[in-house]
Amino acid sequence: MAMATDVPKDSFRLSMLIYDTRYRSYTIQIVVLILFAMAVAWLLNNTVQNLAVRGKQFDYSFLWQRAGYDIGQQLIPYTNDSTHFRALLVGLLNTLVVAFWGCIFATILGVIVGVLRLSNNWLIGRLMTIYVEIFRNVPLLLWILLSYVILSETTPQPRDFRVTDEMAAAGEEPAASMMLFDTVAVTNRGTNIPAPLFDRGLGTLDLGFMTLNLTFWAILAVIAGSIWVNRRILASARAQQEATGDRPVTWWKSILVLFAPTILLLVALGFHLEIPELRGFNFAGGILVAHSFTALTIALSLYTAAFIAEIVRAGILAISRGQTEAAFALGLRPNRTMSLIILPQALRVIIPPLISQYLNLTKNTSLGIAVSYLDLRGTLGGISLNQTGRELECMLLMMLIYLSISLIISSLMNLYNKSVQLKAR
Amino acid sequence: MKKTVFFGALAATTLLAGLASAGTLDDVKARGELICGSNTGLTGFGAPDASGNWAGFDVDLCRAIAAAVLGDATKVKFVPTTGETRFTALQSGEVDVLIRNSTWTATRDSELSLDFVAVNYYDGQGFMVKKDLGVSSAKELDGATVCIQTGTTTELNLADFFKQNNISYQPVTVGDDSEAQRQYLAGACDAYTTDASGLAASRATMPDAENHIILPEIISKEPLGPVVRHGDSQWGDVVRWTYYALLIAEEKGVTSANVNEVATSTTDEEVKRLLGVSGDFGAKFGIDNAGFKTAIAAVGNYGEIYARNIGEGTTINLARGLNALWTQGGLQYAPPFR
Structure with a gap:
């Protein structure tokens, strides 16, 4: 029959790129890729030209x-x-x-x-x-x-904290006062919180491109060390519990390990808080958030x-x-x-x-x-x-x-x- | 084959896109409308009034240019720009000319590729504080919180001023004048700093204007003027000379009321040239020969514009000071119109 002899030939024709499903997806992908590249090139070229x-x-x-x-x-x-x-x-x-x-x-x-x-x-x-x-x-x-x-319109201005001599004489209270044992002041500009200060800080280390605050990193290292040691204690307690069935008492060890080194270090460094106080237009000292x-x-x-x-x-x-x-x-x-x-x-x-x-x-x-x-x-x-x-x-x-x-x-x-x-x- | 055509078209559009900003004057004429970059709202200088019509000292210069180029002072579209967006708007061609209290500096002239064509207001940076703050000099502002508009020269002047005087401050960087006013009035900053004219304009809109004072120190030179894109000298000339035409008109006593009468009766050759009665100066600029006359008729001369918008007696109440004509001891001086 005529149909039977019409077997597809192996030779490649250009039209197969569109009509043959074996090649069509490649054709589409390549065309899209070319268009995409051209769009990018046009953008770049346009930018360069306009610059x-x-x-x-x-x-x-x-x-x-x-x-x-x-x-x-x-x-x-x-x-x-x-x-x-x-x-x-x-x-x-x-x-x-x-x-x-x-x-x-x-x-x-x-x-x-x-x-x-x-x-x-x-x-x-x-x-x-x-x-x-x-x-x-x-x-x-x-x-x-x-x-x-809300924060800036409902909070008092720094000057509302001021106690003038007349007010002190008349025994009047200022319009606003500090919170948390007079350590934190919330004004309409920000929150003034106490700043940690060290009498005997470790200074800074200059690495050329940046400076490291040694005090800060020392404290961080001690805290991280404490947490690590605490985890070791807990792990050994667990091991002992699994081996013997009795869990040793660890809470006092944990507390000691977690807090004692940090507190000791802070005392050694002469840690104290700088309380913000009203000076001139704003609160000075402390940290302004x-x-x-x-x-x-x-x-x-x-x-x-x-x-x-x-x-x-x-x-x-x-x-x-x-x-x-x-x-x-x-x-x-x-x-x-x-x-x-x-x-x-x-x-x-x-x-x-x-x-x-x-x-x-x-x-x-x-x-x-x-x-x-x-x-x-x-x-x-x-x-x-x-x-x-x-x-x-x-x-x-x-x-x-x-x-x-x-x-x-x-x-x-x-x-x-x-x-x-x-x-x- | 098709690809070649496509590439050709691509190259052509790219070139066109690149060159579209070449002839602003022709663009404006073809559009039939001037697009003027203005302030987002600074009373007296450039702000829409209650019915949405733009009015102000800078706005009137836009209208004068529209009158000179298009013969109609109303054919202006005002595009409000902030301190941050203004130069980008101009560079990208979104506006034809920027008249928005912009300070002429070397950086802006060179690096930003802008051209300041004139100085329509000589200004300086000042500070405004509330009266009950008890401050009488900017040097007493040690430790104060200062509101400052971002993207402005005042930001840099402020830093320099406090450093030179060895005092400290806390900057609060705000986007535009209205936000600065809100923060200042709410007490979020002790002082507000910007151009002294801007301070006066802000104060005029405050409900309790008498409770605020502008400190005597002027800490910088702020020559404010119209800006065009670099490289379009023809358009720059039109803007520059429209402004000078308004100055010369004041010097020669030509006002919006008498301009038609003066044009017929004057014997002053410079005025004749200015109003297009003799010579073809307007045409040489590429505008109508009587373009400058139209501009003066539409908005009045420099003095009239000043008095109407920001002069003594208005809510802004600024004395002429440095902005008086050179004949009256000021700095406003136009080159000869010949």
């Missing part, structure tokens, strides 16, 4: 010029004589410190709310639902502005916690009801059931979406500009960009830094995720 038209060079040397501006909150020494790069570092640390505290508070609050939302107590369950729905459904920026306005920081941290924590609560709830619901019933059958109380049986299993479901929430929170810190919080966006992407006019360089560098932070956070969390996954043995 050339404006007479601008792509140059990062401005990072080493004098910055010339001041930053309110600085975790490392910085003056207006420092470089733009130093300002970048100050901003980066300000970003990280908000992200750090935000993640911690959001996690704690989120887990509590998520668990309570499943509570059998009708009132508590509904209250948590209301909290989650309100915070999830209103833009974060508004929460940041709201917490900032600006309201921009507090407001940003509070708003970020409350907002992200609402999302984390939902993730936790979903994680708990993913664990079969039988697990709870089995735990109850063994006589475990509801609290123990949650902490020993349900949450450890739920973690496997919770952690992957939790990573995105951490990343969101970290990136959302850039909204701090709304309350004058000088984070990375405020220094490198704000003032440095403006004063030097290097938009492209600053933006690219800022994107690179945010990208690196996010990748580091997600890889750390992925490591943790691996450690709590079901082990296939």
